[in-house]
Amino acid sequence: MGSSKDQLLVRLKELQIDFSQYEHPVVLTVEAQAKYVGNKGGALSKNLFLKDKKHRYYIVSALADTKVDLKVLSQRLGLGKGGLRMAPEQALGEILQVPLGCVTPFAVVNESARHVSLLLDQGIKTQERCFFHPLSNDISISLDAHGLDKFLKSTGRDPSYVDLEANPPVGKDQPPDLAAFIPSGSTVLPDLPDEAPASQDSTGNHVSAGTKSAAVIAVKPSGNVQNVKEKPVNGARPSIPSADAGKFVEELLDKTSTLLLSEISEDSIKQHGGQLGTEVVNNIQKCLREDLKNLATIFKNTAYTEGFYAGIHYQPKRL
Amino acid sequence: MEKKEDQQLQQEEEQVVNPWEVSAKDGGKIDYDKLIDKFGCQRLDQSFVDRVQRLTSRPPHVFLRRGVFFAHRDLNEILDAYERGDKFYLYTGRGPSSEALHLGHLIPFMFTKYLQDAFKVPLVIQLTDDEKCMWKNLSVEESQRLARENAKDIIACGFDISKTFIFSDFDYVGGAFYKNMVKVAKCVTYNKVVGIFGFTGEDHIGKVSFPPVQAVPSFPSSFPHLFSSKDDLRCLIPCAIDQDPYFRMTRDVAPRIGYHKPALIESLFFPALQGETGKMSASDPNSAIYVTDSAKDIKFKVNKHAFTGGQESIEKHRQYGANLEVVDIPIKYLNFFLEDDAELEHIKKEYGAGRMLTGEVKKRLIEVLTELVERHRRARAAVTDEMVDAFMAVRPLPNMFD
Numbered sequence: 098m099g100s101s102k103d104q105l106l107v108r109l110k111e112l113q114i115d116f117s118q119y120e121h122p123v124v125l126t127v128e129a130q131a132k133y134v135g136n137k138g139g140a141l142s143k144n145l146f147l148k149d150k151k152h153r154y155y156i157v158s159a160l161a162d163t164k165v166d167l168k169v170l171s172q173r174l175g176l177g178k179g180g181l182r183m184a185p186e187q188a189l190g191e192i193l194q195v196p197l198g199c200v201t202p203f204a205v206v207n208e209s210a211r212h213v214s215l216l217l218d219q220g221i222k223t224q225e226r227c228f229f230h231p232l233s234n235d236i237s238i239s240l241d242a243h244g245l246d247k248f249l250k251s252t253g254r255d256p257s258y259v260d261l262e263a264n265p266p267v268g269k270d271q272p273p274d275l276a277a278f279i280p281s282g283s284t285v286l287p288d289l290p291d292e293a294p295a296s297q298d299s300t301g302n303h304v305s306a307g308t309k310s311a312a313v314i315a316v317k318p319s320g321n322v323q324n325v326k327e328k329p330v331n332g333a334r335p336s337i338p339s340a341d342a343g344k345f346v347e348e349l350l351d352k353t354s355t356l357l358l359s360e361i362s363e364d365s366i367k368q369h370g371g372q373l374g375t376e377v378v379n380n381i382q383k384c385l386r387e388d389l390k391n392l393a394t395i396f397k398n399t400a401y402t403e404g405f406y407a408g409i410h411y412q413p414k415r416l
Numbered sequence: 417m418e419k420k421e422d423q424q425l426q427q428e429e430e431q432v433v434n435p436w437e438v439s440a441k442d443g444g445k446i447d448y449d450k451l452i453d454k455f456g457c458q459r460l461d462q463s464f465v466d467r468v469q470r471l472t473s474r475p476p477h478v479f480l481r482r483g484v485f486f487a488h489r490d491l492n493e494i495l496d497a498y499e500r501g502d503k504f505y506l507y508t509g510r511g512p513s514s515e516a517l518h519l520g521h522l523i524p525f526m527f528t529k530y531l532q533d534a535f536k537v538p539l540v541i542q543l544t545d546d547e548k549c550m551w552k553n554l555s556v557e558e559s560q561r562l563a564r565e566n567a568k569d570i571i572a573c574g575f576d577i578s579k580t581f582i583f584s585d586f587d588y589v590g591g592a593f594y595k596n597m598v599k600v601a602k603c604v605t606y607n608k609v610v611g612i613f614g615f616t617g618e619d620h621i622g623k624v625s626f627p628p629v630q631a632v633p634s635f636p637s638s639f640p641h642l643f644s645s646k647d648d649l650r651c652l653i654p655c656a657i658d659q660d661p662y663f664r665m666t667r668d669v670a671p672r673i674g675y676h677k678p679a680l681i682e683s684l685f686f687p688a689l690q691g692e693t694g695k696m697s698a699s700d701p702n703s704a705i706y707v708t709d710s711a712k713d714i715k716f717k718v719n720k721h722a723f724t725g726g727q728e729s730i731e732k733h734r735q736y737g738a739n740l741e742v743v744d745i746p747i748k749y750l751n752f753f754l755e756d757d758a759e760l761e762h763i764k765k766e767y768g769a770g771r772m773l774t775g776e777v778k779k780r781l782i783e784v785l786t787e788l789v790e791r792h793r794r795a796r797a798a799v800t801d802e803m804v805d806a807f808m809a810v811r812p813l814p815n816m817f818d
Contacts, residue, residue: 391791391795397576397577398576401578402800405802405809
């Protein structure tokens with residue numbers, strides 16, 4: 098089973114995130130929630146669990162009065178006009194492991210929700226505090242964006258906020274501005290009656306030993322095992338090119354070889370004879386020095402960026 | 417923008433050079449000697465170029481050899497201090513008004529990269545997204561987005577991430593930076609800023625209060641995460657000469673608040689393809705070579721739009737040679753980008769004598785530009801959003817002087 102609300106609250110306290118909690122009867126809608134915590138000094142949130150035609154899932158977490166237009170969002174993600182729908186109820190339980198009416202950004206703490214993309218309303222940042230359900234709808238907690246970020250970072254995610262009401266044009270010269278939110282990993286699908294047998298199978302890469310939910314789900318690859326390799330799973334983040342020492346050296350050798358070959362010809366041998374070696378070395382140094390330094394700088398910057406990313410996602414030891 | 421200075425100057429039919437407008441007198445060439453005179457900066461002569469070569473133990477950058485960076489303020493003090501072992505840091509910037517960068521935009525960055533490598537000093541790069549939001553009436557989000565996009569092209573120029581801090585005003589203004597802004601602002605009267613920048617009663621207060629934002633990166637205390645123990649560190653600002661007014665103001669204020677005056681090293685304007693009546697404009701795609709242009713685009717633009725001094729017919733050309741008095745754009749561009757001094761001299765000689773045709777000169781230029789743009793594009797492809805985040809993170813740079 099995924100994390101329970103108690104486990105989540107303990108974790109928030111461990112991370113020293115400041116939050117207030119209020120228990121109340123089970124609520125299924127924002128209006129109902131408002132009756133109990135509407136005047137408790139935090140903004141209410143509405144949380145949508147969405148799915149696109151390629152079985153990728155999204156949580157959209159917004160302030161209750163932010164207008165969210167699924168058609169616009171679909172276009173901004175690059176899914177075309179009708180690419181987003183509400184996810185089926187079953188997916189709520191299987192992927193987010195929360196009951197009906199309880200969609201919440203905190204659901205990403207579950208391994209099964211690993212590839213669910215999270216879109217956060219930038220309006221949340223403008224509020225002192227915002228209410229969410231901590232995996233159960235008989236309790237609401239309020240915290241500020243900073244606290245939410247801290248939590249999300251502890252799950253290995255990089256929180257980013259979006260103006261959900263914006264409607265930028267999407268066209269040939271204007272790429273969809275939210276395209277980065279498309280999950281590049283794919284969820285392992287249960288054998289749902291209305292779905293075609295899973296054509297995307299991430300079993301190859303992302304089933305970590307402790308993933309109980311993946312073990313529970315039966316996957317039907319439907320014989321197209323070759324397709325599996327096509328989608329490398331990188332997790333919900335855009336991929337970070339790695340500083341590949343091997344590739345780097347190949348590029349250096351390539352450039353040097355090309356220049357060497359162009360320098361050594363019948364004519365140049367005739368011209369320089371025994372001195373050809375020195376002549377070629379001089380030319381190589383002159384022509385290649387800047388080029389190779391540039392390649393090295395790109396390599397260095399890439400490696401530094403990898404380290405930087407690792408550093409900001411480093412999870413401090415639990416005390 | 418109607419400016420008092422402008423109107424006055426236009427009456428005198430003078431050239432106009434300020435951060436928001438550059439145009440020559442009567443559609444002619446920019447008179448740089450007059451500009452140096454009027455602004456009060458110094459000419460950068462050969463002795464400086466030689467000195468830089470000596471101090472850095474490497475050949476001086478092509479822009480120095482060809483007089484592209486041709487004026488300075490207090491460069492000698494920077495070099496004196498450097499010789500004594502006192503380092504300095506570099507400060508340059510970009511106003512992210514458009515996504516499309518052209519070669520003219522890259523010039524200060526190419527030169528600054530050389531300075532960073534040659535002198536082994538750190539660099540701060542300011543993206544004035546707030547300025548463009550105000551002057552170009554962009555939304556805050558759009559100007560921030562453009563700043564990040566431009567940052568990628570800037571990073572592609574090859575800056576060393578362990579010695580470079582890029583920041584956008586919307587992100588960074590505050591704290592120590594803002595304290596310096598207030599210190600500077602207190603020293604500049606409204607009348608003074610109107611005199612320098614030509615603001616009028618119709619201009620909004622955002623514009624009027626902007627200049628300190630561009631001034632304070634000249635002071636190391638604006639970057640406590642970088643220079644906390646080095647209040648004495650000098651600053652060198654490579655920029656195009658139209659930015660001089662900001663730094664004249666800064667240099668005036670600096671001693672009054674106890675800081676070193678920043679030094680400047682200033683460049684010519686990169687002429688538009690159609691000729692040197694002003695600078696390249698991001699709004700006319702045919703006036704410039706963009707870093708996103710394909711080899712085909714470059715070939716087309718140079719062949720079709722570059723203004724040349726070639727004669728009307730081949731016979732005339734062979735007889736009289738090219739008119740190099742008028743601004744021949746291919747030669748001018750080769751002056752900026754052709755590394756090999758000897759080859760450039762040869763081309764000038766042959767072209768001037770009529771032995772080389774305009775087409776051949778253009779062909780060579782197309783080769784040089786295509787290689788440049790290709791190299792930039794490859795480097796740009798390696799720049800990710802994460803890399804931009806890393807360059808823009810407020811983090812220490814422990815090896816910045818190595």
